Amino acid sequence: MGAWQQMSYASACTSAQQVLTALPHDGQVGHFQVWRGVCLFIVGTGYMYENRLNDARSAFLGAYKYSLVAEDRHFTCGLLLLLGVCCSMLGELYQAREHYRQALADARKQEDHEVIARSLLELARIAFAWRHLSLAEQQINEALMFVPEENVHLRNEATLHLAELAYACRRISESRQQAEELLARLRLAPSHEASQLLPQVVLFMARRSLDAGAIQDAAQLLAMLDLESMAVKIFQARLLLAQSKPREAVLFLEGLLPDVQCARIGHQYQRGHRPFLLWEWRMLSALPRDRKGKGEHSTASKGETKVPSNQRASQSNLDKAKATLPEVQDQAG
Secondary structure: HHHHHOOOOHHHHHHHHHHHHHOOOOOOOOHHHHHHHHHHHHHHHHHHHOOOOOHHHHHHHHHHHHHHHHHHHHHHHHHHHHHHHHHOOOOOOHHHHHHHHHHHHHHHHEEEEEEHHHHHHHHHHHHOOOOOOHHHHHHHHHHHOOOOOOOOHHHEEEEEEEHHHHHHHHOOOHHHHHHHHHHOOOOHOOOHHHHHHHHHHHHHHHHHHHHHHHHHHHHHOOOOOOOOOOHHHHHHHHHHHHHHOOOHHHHHHHHHHHHOOEEEEEEEOOOOOOOHHHHHHHHHHHHHHHHHHHOOOOOEEEEEEOHHHHHHHHHHHHHHHHEEEHHOOOOOO
């Protein structure tokens, strides 16, 4: 447990796996089941840190089953939240929503304000992805009513969600003010949690600057970020296109495809899911090829026009992006 508490997840995961092997499987012995649940929780956390999301989900499901035996309701709710996060990162938003709803219902019965707030924020994230903006805003504001006063990080997360929501609702000045104030707060009170949230705020501001055509501001914000994050790399490709560097953007995007397909996503910047990044990659890959392909038609034979290979690649990426879009949006019926 000491390694896990110090966030040495790999070491903790190895130790927990060893304990699981040593523990008896006698279902009649309650305290052994409790320990199996705790160990599976640690193993799942380690898998999650390694982005092995399916393995993490399996471990958390096992831990959830054992938590019911222990009747530790706070632990059970926490595992439901973790299962929701795994499903969300895998793009399975309907299943994620069910986990969050169950966690919320259980937390309301227990009057567990922190879990209520966390569940509502995660549900708001899904509502936002589905463009149910009024519902998302309602859930965020309700979450803020339950955030414990001492949980500054959760309150800061809610503020970032509000800034994103305000921007989506075209309340640009409100969004900018919220993001700038949040960035200042995170810089004034450094902590592990702040270091995890700050890059998300900076990336949000960089995207908004690029949307507004402030390319230099976007580049300066990008320089503040760790370029190992997949979400940041995708944004870097967008910036190259905005800087009229299509060739560099194409080469950069081609190098990213294996990582996007394998879902090696920088968890510290975005709790996004692979389908969205793959869709964004395909859309961006299509744009520069379209630019290069203009005016490059050549005659293959009389009456026929040969389409350049770069335009065929562009159309292929656009077609694949359209096929991926329903999976990304996961719209409610």
